[in-house]
Amino acid sequence: MVALDPVFAKIGYNRVERPIALFERGVKTLLFDCKMCGQCVLSSTGMSCPMNCPKQLRNGPCGGVRPGGFCEVKPEMKCVWALAWDGASRMKGGAAQIREVLPPVDHSLKGSSSWLRVSREKAKQGRETRDAARKAMASAFPEAREQEPASAPLSEEPPKATTTGRGT
Numbered sequence: 411m412v413a414l415d416p417v418f419a420k421i422g423y424n425r426v427e428r429p430i431a432l433f434e435r436g437v438k439t440l441l442f443d444c445k446m447c448g449q450c451v452l453s454s455t456g457m458s459c460p461m462n463c464p465k466q467l468r469n470g471p472c473g474g475v476r477p478g479g480f481c482e483v484k485p486e487m488k489c490v491w492a493l494a495w496d497g498a499s500r501m502k503g504g505a506a507q508i509r510e511v512l513p514p515v516d517h518s519l520k521g522s523s524s525w526l527r528v529s530r531e532k533a534k535q536g537r538e539t540r541d542a543a544r545k546a547m548a549s550a551f552p553e554a555r556e557q558e559p560a561s562a563p564l565s566e567e568p569p570k571a572t573t574t575g576r577g578t
């Protein structure tokens with residue numbers, strides 16, 4: 411999706427938001443029971459959606475987890491954080507990621523596409539990095555020209571280059 415940034419920019423991000431959000435909703439509802447909070451944190455929660463927690467806790471379980479890892483509010487349901495811990499322990503780097511403190515959920519983003527927002531941010535970061543590199547090159551170039559000798563001494567031609575080498 412990051413590679414599609416020029417296409418999305420041309421069409422207009424506002425225009426592509428709806429179809430991409432619909433597609434994202436379909437895929438993630440099927441796989442993760444996604445609630446489309448708009449700020450996906452699945453990679454930090456062992457792929458267990460924290461928005462399924464009845465208390466919508468985004469930074470770990472409450473103190474009421476029942477024996478066997480069941481939810482305090484819905485006893486028939488496994489605590490999303492018990493599932494998150496299991497999932498994170500199976501993911502590469504998951505144990506470190508689950509310890510990261512997540513920001514509170516921003517309800518104004520509800521229903522929007524996380525995929526599109528994240529890819530747009532990444533594309534913007536990439537552009538900024540490239541622009542900074544170009545600016546650094548441009549500012550370094552005059553200095554390089556100043557230090558460069560006016561004319562480089564010509565090196566001697568290697569012998570093979572002046573003869574055919576075929577015995578003629």
Ligand code: SF4
Pocket residue numbers: 438442443444445446447448449450451452459460461524
């Ligand atoms: S964290 Fe948000 S976007 Fe990600 S699966 Fe859960 S509700 Fe959906």
